[in-house]
Amino acid sequence: MIISVASGKGGTGKTLVATSLALSLKDVCRVQLLDCDVEEPNDHLFLHPVIIDSEPVCIPVPKVDYSRCTFCGDCAKICAYKALAVVPGSVLVFDQLCHGCGACSYLCPEGALLEEGREMGVVETGDAGDIRFVQGRLTVGEAMPVPVIRRVKARIDRSATAILDVSPGTSCPVVEAVRDSDYCLLVTEPTPFGLHDLKLAVETVRMLGIPCGVIVNRMTQGETLIHEYCGQGKIPVLLEIPLEREIARLYSNGKTLAEGMPQWQRKFRDIYARITGVPYERNRCAQR
Amino acid sequence: MKEIVVLSGKGGTGKTSIAGCFAALAKDKVLADCDVDAADLHLLLKPEAVRKEEFWSGQSAYIDDKICTGCGLCQELCRFGAIRNLKVDPASCEGCGFCYRVCPVGAITMKYNMAGHWFICDTRYGPLVHARLGIAQENSGKLVALVRQQAKKLAEEARFTVIITDGPPGIGCPVISSLSGADLALLVTEPTLSGVHDLERVIGVCRHFNVPPVVCVNKYDINEEKAVEIEHYCTENGINLAGQIPFDTSVNQAVTQGVPLVEYNDGPASRAVRMVWNNLEGMLSANKTVE
Numbered sequence: 001m002i003i004s005v006a007s008g009k010g011g012t013g014k015t016l017v018a019t020s021l022a023l024s025l026k027d028v029c030r031v032q033l034l035d036c037d038v039e040e041p042n043d044h045l046f047l048h049p050v051i052i053d054s055e056p057v058c059i060p061v062p063k064v065d066y067s068r069c070t071f072c073g074d075c076a077k078i079c080a081y082k083a084l085a086v087v088p089g090s091v092l093v094f095d096q097l098c099h100g101c102g103a104c105s106y107l108c109p110e111g112a113l114l115e116e117g118r119e120m121g122v123v124e125t126g127d128a129g130d131i132r133f134v135q136g137r138l139t140v141g142e143a144m145p146v147p148v149i150r151r152v153k154a155r156i157d158r159s160a161t162a163i164l165d166v167s168p169g170t171s172c173p174v175v176e177a178v179r180d181s182d183y184c185l186l187v188t189e190p191t192p193f194g195l196h197d198l199k200l201a202v203e204t205v206r207m208l209g210i211p212c213g214v215i216v217n218r219m220t221q222g223e224t225l226i227h228e229y230c231g232q233g234k235i236p237v238l239l240e241i242p243l244e245r246e247i248a249r250l251y252s253n254g255k256t257l258a259e260g261m262p263q264w265q266r267k268f269r270d271i272y273a274r275i276t277g278v279p280y281e282r283n284r285c286a287q288r
Numbered sequence: 289m290k291e292i293v294v295l296s297g298k299g300g301t302g303k304t305s306i307a308g309c310f311a312a313l314a315k316d317k318v319l320a321d322c323d324v325d326a327a328d329l330h331l332l333l334k335p336e337a338v339r340k341e342e343f344w345s346g347q348s349a350y351i352d353d354k355i356c357t358g359c360g361l362c363q364e365l366c367r368f369g370a371i372r373n374l375k376v377d378p379a380s381c382e383g384c385g386f387c388y389r390v391c392p393v394g395a396i397t398m399k400y401n402m403a404g405h406w407f408i409c410d411t412r413y414g415p416l417v418h419a420r421l422g423i424a425q426e427n428s429g430k431l432v433a434l435v436r437q438q439a440k441k442l443a444e445e446a447r448f449t450v451i452i453t454d455g456p457p458g459i460g461c462p463v464i465s466s467l468s469g470a471d472l473a474l475l476v477t478e479p480t481l482s483g484v485h486d487l488e489r490v491i492g493v494c495r496h497f498n499v500p501p502v503v504c505v506n507k508y509d510i511n512e513e514k515a516v517e518i519e520h521y522c523t524e525n526g527i528n529l530a531g532q533i534p535f536d537t538s539v540n541q542a543v544t545q546g547v548p549l550v551e552y553n554d555g556p557a558s559r560a561v562r563m564v565w566n567n568l569e570g571m572l573s574a575n576k577t578v579e
Contacts, residue, residue, distance in 0.1 A: 007299075008325075008326050009299065009300060009326055009328070010296075010298065010299010010300045010301075010326075010457035011298060011299040011300010011301055011457070012299075012300055015482060037458075039297075039457075039458035039459045039460045039463075039489075040297050040298055040457070040458060040459065040482075040485070040486040040489060042298075042481075042482040042485060042486070045481045045482060045485055046481075078385070078389065080347070080383055080384045080385050081384070099382050099384060100367060101367055101368070101382065101384035101386050102365070102367055102386065103384055103385065103386035103389060106365065106386070106390070107389060107390070138459065138460060140459060140489055140492035140493055140496060141464075141492065141493060141496035141497075142460070143429065143460055143461035143464050144460065144461060145458075145460045145461075167457075167458060168299040168300075168325075168326065168457050168458070169325035169326055169456070169457070169458075170325045170326060170421070170423055170424070171324075171325045171421055171424065171425060171426070171428045171462075172379075172424065172425070172426045172428075173460065174325075174424075175379050175423075175424040176380075179379070189300075191540060191543045191544060192328075192331050192543060192544060192546060193304065193328045193331060193543060196326070196328055196331060197326040197328065200325075200326055200423070203423050204423050204424060207379075207423055207424060208379075208424075220540075245510070248510050249510060249511060251480055251482075252478075252479060252480035252481065252483075252510055252511035252514055253480075253481065253511065253514075254480075254481035254482075
């Protein structure tokens with residue numbers, strides 16, 4: 001089973017939920033935690049994994065074989081990303097713009113474009129106690145997180161419960177991370193910002209046909225903003241985490257909720273129990 | 289004209305609340321919300337849309353199954369896994385056009401995507417440009433660039449001196465697009481392990497694109513040791529501090545009321561944000577942040 005943890009708005013507590021869920025489930029089932037927030041991966045700060053393997057993520061970028069190139073300019077016309085420019089006597093390759101689609105090298109009439117890998121990040125694998133851990137890390141200054149996310153997801157162990165920590169937002173990195181999940185936990189906070197971005201996140205997961213439930217973090221008494229919306233949209237509110245200084249303090253020191261306040265483990269296990277029986281919900285969402 | 293971009297690396301550190309305050313404090317400015325995934329600044333500034341435009345960008349492949357012979361070449365060559373069972377999944381398609389070019393029977397066409405909308409608005413604080421990228425769309429970087437370009441145009445026309453840009457979280461394409469060429473980046477962080485880790489990465493991006501970073505620690509008193517650690521880190525790395533903002537429940541109350549904090553009350557956080565803005569103004573006019 002694949003459970004992704006997403007949010008729309010940043011800083012609502014995805015990392016807190018993903019790490020605590022993983023720790024709460026590790027005695028119940030085989031757990032794998034995959035940090036797909038490759039721009040700012042933080043799960044390692046809480047779980048302290050021992051990294052065993054580090055694999056560079058490369059995308060293939062064109063390399064010109066000048067013994068064959070006739071400077072015809074076809075490659076520059078083919079490239080949808082303007083990553084190639086042909087000037088007399090030279091082909092300029094703008095690596096940072098290249099998506100690695102391979103069209104230029106396949107279609108070059110002279111076979112003059114080879115490909116070489118350009119590293120844009122790494123995927124690290126290891127163990128954090130009983131939790132199998134994978135994280136992606138985009139190199140600082142690189143623009144495209146998606147290829148790194150794809151490599152992280154290639155490590156998903158289908159026989160385990162895979163928990164995916166997703167970056168904030170609703171655009172391509174989020175979709176890439178969340179797609180193919182069996183369930184998506186959306187973490188939000190009871191503010192107008194939290195609500196606004198939750199609506200966008202719900203739209204995103206529904207478009208992907210993935211069932212979702214909401215976790216309200218920093219809940220204050222009497223706050224009904226998120227509950228009203230979820231009630232109307234028939235989205236289950238699975239958990240409330242109160243706005244408490246002690247929880248904030250634990251988090252600030254890199255302590256998970258599941259370890260710092262072990263009484264929370266049962267609540268996270270309850271969420272898991274609830275979402276493992278979701279076929280009905282899944283069909284309903286997919287039909288929209 | 290000077291452009292300040294508010295970034296953080298980690299999400300939820302208070303970028304929008306702070307940018308909203310700057311909107312109320314700065315004189316003669318244009319506001320730009322470059323978080324095109326999840327723009328929230330308009331929730332604080334209560335704008336009236338003056339202009340709404342469509343954002344057309346990028347292409348997606350379409351297979352005409354009347355022409356398609358099912359040879360499967362497109363599927364075999366697509367490196368983005370966007371063609372499954374001879375159907376294009378628009379959310380995976382990166383618009384490279386490889387399939388369109390190789391299809392032996394010309395069954396594939398490339399169509400432009402309506403990838404979102406952008407808006408120019410009037411607010412009582414000045415003009416605001418913001419945008420809404422369509423769900424699952426690509427090219428957030430291009431939309432960010434468009435928002436900034438429109439903000440700049442407005443500022444030039446009105447002879448305004450400052451553009452305040454609310455940026456997205458992370459360090460990827462929309463962040464780079466929000467940052468490059470700006471005069472100053474205010475990095476809002478929080479004294480948590482994650483906040484510090486993410487701050488270091490976004491500082492790296494600022495250095496990479498040659499924009500001087502200035503740091504502001506929000507909710508500094510939830511972990512004063514960490515706050516001191518951030519201060520030391522900044523001093524050691526020659527980064528100016530713009531100030532510290534205490535944890536104050538009125539920050540949330542102001543958001544709930546939909547007003548910038550500095551107009552909501554004159555509490556400790558509100559006063560601290562004013563100080564931050566004063567410091568930034570000083571840095572911009574003296575230009576002493578330029579490394």
